[in-house]
Amino acid sequence: MTTVAIIYHSGYGHTAVLADKVAEGVRDAGQTPVLLKIESAAQDFGPLIEEATKADAIVFGAPTYMGDVSGVFKVFADATAGVFFTGAWKDKLAAGFTNSHSFAGDKGHALESLTILAAQHGMNWVNLGLAPPGVTAAERGPDTLNRVGSFLGVAGQSDNVSPELSPPAGDRETARLLGERVAKAAVRWTVGAHAAAELGKAA
Numbered sequence: 233m234t235t236v237a238i239i240y241h242s243g244y245g246h247t248a249v250l251a252d253k254v255a256e257g258v259r260d261a262g263q264t265p266v267l268l269k270i271e272s273a274a275q276d277f278g279p280l281i282e283e284a285t286k287a288d289a290i291v292f293g294a295p296t297y298m299g300d301v302s303g304v305f306k307v308f309a310d311a312t313a314g315v316f317f318t319g320a321w322k323d324k325l326a327a328g329f330t331n332s333h334s335f336a337g338d339k340g341h342a343l344e345s346l347t348i349l350a351a352q353h354g355m356n357w358v359n360l361g362l363a364p365p366g367v368t369a370a371e372r373g374p375d376t377l378n379r380v381g382s383f384l385g386v387a388g389q390s391d392n393v394s395p396e397l398s399p400p401a402g403d404r405e406t407a408r409l410l411g412e413r414v415a416k417a418a419v420r421w422t423v424g425a426h427a428a429a430e431l432g433k434a435a
Contacts, residue, residue, distance in 0.1 A: 299342070
């Protein structure tokens with residue numbers, strides 16, 4: 233079975249909601265999610281990195297603070313330098329999600345940071361694969377999929393209320409669909425890798 237690691241930081245619980253929905257999507261695709269929560273900048277990231285290295289794909293998640301990923305997530309990203317030097321994540325699939333209070337909030341910049349992190353590791357990015365909603369701004373309700381209109385990954389929006397109430401249903405379902413998409417892509421990717429290895433042996 234294909235394994236998808238979901239490495240995320242959540243300051244107030246809203247980004248964690250999206251992480252859980254990504255994991256749900258992985259399970260819906262018949263594959264195994266591994267949720268890896270970044271608790272603080274002072275923790276030992278070794279166990280998280282070790283678990284992620286075992287996975288077939290990695291989904292990165294972080295809230296958008298001041299127009300970029302949270303500082304705690306950035307400390308984790310810097311800690312993956314050891315993986316960079318060994319190339320252990322090279323050719324894995326990657327994807328990402330973020331969340332902020334405002335509708336824009338430069339979430340695109342945060343997703344770009346996650347994309348660049350993956351690129352530096354030689355990973356292959358899986359985009360959201362959902363077109364922006366073909367409705368007017370007034371019609372973009374809480375149940376609308378990809379209501380912010382992101383392409384790189386999930387861009388969730390949460391009000392300053394309990395994570396039980398926000399982000400809304402549309403953002404949660406968008407995250408679930410990303411998890412499903414990544415899991416299905418990882419299955420194709422790993423099957424193709426095995427087939428290529430067998431072809432190499434035959435040659």
